[in-house]
Amino acid sequence: MTSNIPISRIRDIGIMAHIDAGKTTTTERILYYTGVTYKIGEVHDGQAVMDWMEQEQERGITITSAATTCFWKDHRINIIDTPGHVDFTIEVERSLRVLDGAIAVFDAVAGVEPQSETVWRQADRYNVPRLAFINKMDRIGADVFRTLRMIIDRLQANPVLIQLPLGSEDKFQGIIDLIEMQALIYDEDNLGATYRVAQIPAEATSQAEEYRNRMVATLAELDDEIMRCYLEDEPVEAAALRNVLRRGTIGLKVTPVLCGSAFKNKGIQPLLDAVINYLPAPNDVPPIQGINDRGEIVQRPADEKGPLTALAFKLLSDPYVGHLTFLRLYSGTLFSGSSVYNANKGTKEKIGRLLKMHANKREEIKEASAGDIIAAVGLRQTSTGDTLCDERAPIILESLEIPVPVIDVA
Numbered sequence: 001m002t003s004n005i006p007i008s009r010i011r012d013i014g015i016m017a018h019i020d021a022g023k024t025t026t027t028e029r030i031l032y033y034t035g036v037t038y039k040i041g042e043v044h045d046g047q048a049v050m051d052w053m054e055q056e057q058e059r060g061i062t063i064t065s066a067a068t069t070c071f072w073k074d075h076r077i078n079i080i081d082t083p084g085h086v087d088f089t090i091e092v093e094r095s096l097r098v099l100d101g102a103i104a105v106f107d108a109v110a111g112v113e114p115q116s117e118t119v120w121r122q123a124d125r126y127n128v129p130r131l132a133f134i135n136k137m138d139r140i141g142a143d144v145f146r147t148l149r150m151i152i153d154r155l156q157a158n159p160v161l162i163q164l165p166l167g168s169e170d171k172f173q174g175i176i177d178l179i180e181m182q183a184l185i186y187d188e189d190n191l192g193a194t195y196r197v198a199q200i201p202a203e204a205t206s207q208a209e210e211y212r213n214r215m216v217a218t219l220a221e222l223d224d225e226i227m228r229c230y231l232e233d234e235p236v237e238a239a240a241l242r243n244v245l246r247r248g249t250i251g252l253k254v255t256p257v258l259c260g261s262a263f264k265n266k267g268i269q270p271l272l273d274a275v276i277n278y279l280p281a282p283n284d285v286p287p288i289q290g291i292n293d294r295g296e297i298v299q300r301p302a303d304e305k306g307p308l309t310a311l312a313f314k315l316l317s318d319p320y321v322g323h324l325t326f327l328r329l330y331s332g333t334l335f336s337g338s339s340v341y342n343a344n345k346g347t348k349e350k351i352g353r354l355l356k357m358h359a360n361k362r363e364e365i366k367e368a369s370a371g372d373i374i375a376a377v378g379l380r381q382t383s384t385g386d387t388l389c390d391e392r393a394p395i396i397l398e399s400l401e402i403p404v405p406v407i408d409v410a
């Protein structure tokens with residue numbers, strides 16, 4: 001795996017949830033599945049999945065890193081740890097700043113809980129595009145539709161159900177993909193680690209059609225061509241729906257809703273597909289803003305050829321490599337061994353080793369560019385919240401006391 005992934009195929013995301021909704025389990029499963037593709041390159045080989053899972057469980061994987069990098073279908077997904085604090089703290093604020101999109105995990109029985117409401121509002125404040133994952137579909141009392149109502153009533157969101165559950169509680173066996181209009185049935189013999197694509201069962205067809213229509217009706221509000229098809233009762237292609245859903249999600253107009261059971265390994269692969277299909281790449285979101293040395297507000301578009309702009313968002317002490325500074329790169333390219341300017345402190349500091357943290361290993365890299373999230377070893381003078389940049393183009397990204405107005409870019 002190299003760093004040479006185009007920026008359009010990077011996703012910097014967080015996973016947010018009320019405590020106990022399944023954030024840890026969902027994150028772990030994501031790392032298992034992406035680890036399988038990463039190591040073995042074969043997702044549909046169930047045995048490989050299970051062997052890998054057992055092996056990794058024995059060794060104990062690190063998912064508590066501030067940011068973990070994984071791969072899914074030629075995309076790099078950086079999962080940023082979002083603290084589950086109830087309070088609005090600078091730490092939560094900082095983690096929301098460095099991510100471009102998020103998965104909000106809900107418990108299908110409890111629905112929208114107080115803490116899910118709090119993190120949702122924080123994400124609203126930071127304009128973070130989201131997917132909703134209704135987890136624990138295997139539990140007694142699981143109800144996608146009730147949770148969906150709560151998402152509308154309590155979060156004032158505009159959710160679009162893109163999957164229906166097939167069966168529920170101990171009979172939860174898979175989902176109906178309302179975009180492709182097909183069923184994905186999880187393989188019980190393999191603890192749900194693999195699925196097969198099947199026709200929608202006859203008894204579920206009318207409900208699937210009803211909910212696909214609802215999805216089309218919601219998306220028609222965002223797109224004239226879909227509106228025309230909807231009004232004229234013409235079929236809408238899956239690709240067109242995906243396209244509008246992506247635009248709508250990134251534009252914060254809609255929230256795609258998926259369901260599954262992380263614990264039973266059901267629903268994770270479609271969730272990963274949705275991350276790459278609907279959540280934004282670093283260059284799909286508005287450019288980051290900061291203050292330059294003349295006190296002016298400037299923007300830094302996500303461009304690897306632009307001036308170096310990186311935010312130190314977390315400091316960690318790693319037992320093996322020592323002092324780590326996690327950086328989100330917004331613009332430019334950072335090389336190991338180079339010298340950078342800390343605009344907050346007005347000092348220069350040398351970058352030592354650069355690392356990418358994977359679930360099961362650390363990868364040493366020579367350079368990183370716009371959109372990436374990496375850890376630098378041995379930066380002694382840099383604190384969290386500091387901006388590292390090019391001395392000739394100084395910028396301070398975090399200036400929390402100054403409200404940054406939204407600038408309309410034509």
Ligand code: GDP
Nearest residue numbers: 017019020021022023024025136261262263264
């Ligand atoms: P977190 O606090 O949000 O990180 O939640 P965890 O991932 O630690 O999960 C909380 C509890 O719910 C644990 O006991 C999990 O085993 C359980 N859990 C997670 N996902 C599921 C699921 O899909 N179904 C069921 N039945 N239990 C789950």
